[in-house]
Amino acid sequence: MRAVAGGQTRRNAIAQRTGLANDAGLRDKLARLVDLGYLTVRANVDAHPNEPISYAVADPAVRFHQRFVEPYLALLERADPLDVYSKAVAPHFGAHVGLEFERVASEAYERLRRRRNYPLVERWGRWEGRDRDRAPLEIDVIAPLVDGRVMTGAVKWNTRPAPIDIHFRHVAMLERAAAAGRSWAHAALQPDALGCLISQAAHCAGCIARKRRANGWMARSRTPSRVTEPRTATSASSP
Numbered sequence: 001m002r003a004v005a006g007g008q009t010r011r012n013a014i015a016q017r018t019g020l021a022n023d024a025g026l027r028d029k030l031a032r033l034v035d036l037g038y039l040t041v042r043a044n045v046d047a048h049p050n051e052p053i054s055y056a057v058a059d060p061a062v063r064f065h066q067r068f069v070e071p072y073l074a075l076l077e078r079a080d081p082l083d084v085y086s087k088a089v090a091p092h093f094g095a096h097v098g099l100e101f102e103r104v105a106s107e108a109y110e111r112l113r114r115r116r117n118y119p120l121v122e123r124w125g126r127w128e129g130r131d132r133d134r135a136p137l138e139i140d141v142i143a144p145l146v147d148g149r150v151m152t153g154a155v156k157w158n159t160r161p162a163p164i165d166i167h168f169r170h171v172a173m174l175e176r177a178a179a180a181g182r183s184w185a186h187a188a189l190q191p192d193a194l195g196c197l198i199s200q201a202a203h204c205a206g207c208i209a210r211k212r213r214a215n216g217w218m219a220r221s222r223t224p225s226r227v228t229e230p231r232t233a234t235s236a237s238s239p
Helices: 011-018 024-035 062-080 081-116 167-177 183-189 208-214
Strands: 039-042 055-058 125-130 136-144 150-156 194-199 216-221
Touching: 011 024, 024 039, 024 055, 024 194, 055 062, 062 081, 081 136, 081 150, 081 194, 136 167, 150 167, 150 183, 167 183, 167 194
Parallel strands: 150 194, 194 216
Antiparallel strands: 039 055, 125 136, 136 150
């Protein structure tokens, strides 16, 4: 559990961190933790049954405890907890909570969907891998819709307003994924596809209007007054 909470999410990395053999015994242990609800499986949206999978601690409180509390129990007994937080937790908290924010974002979408007439999502997914040039590639949101379209986007736990560049970087990543033969990326580049940006901070001044005009782009932040509705290519002008 501590290995997974600390970022060793693949079976080989878990074996190296824990000193266990990467064999059927470790696979059975991980499967048992999944069955008991302690771990969840994170697989690419288009993963085949024989592709490597990643694991994540299911409960966010347990994940935090395993990542930041358990390793520093002795230090917490003799040092000021605020000092431990500022030196051991704060520098890594953004990266740690970003993973959880992706789950919160999908839950928020489902809660707001009927009220704001958002399209119905068939399933939520993401994708991590490499493009045709072996460069790393990561898409936070890949959500096939019930109506046959695909919604993709970015989820950012940022402390500063999200710039419009996030949208264009996302489109560039979709183009790289499409060039690598990913069918969902081809679908996400169609004129009627939807995009979303879910940001912990507000969006930068002047960006919302530009996002509102971008084909298929939906932006959402924690600031209620800065929400743009889903737009499609048939109802939105070019950026």
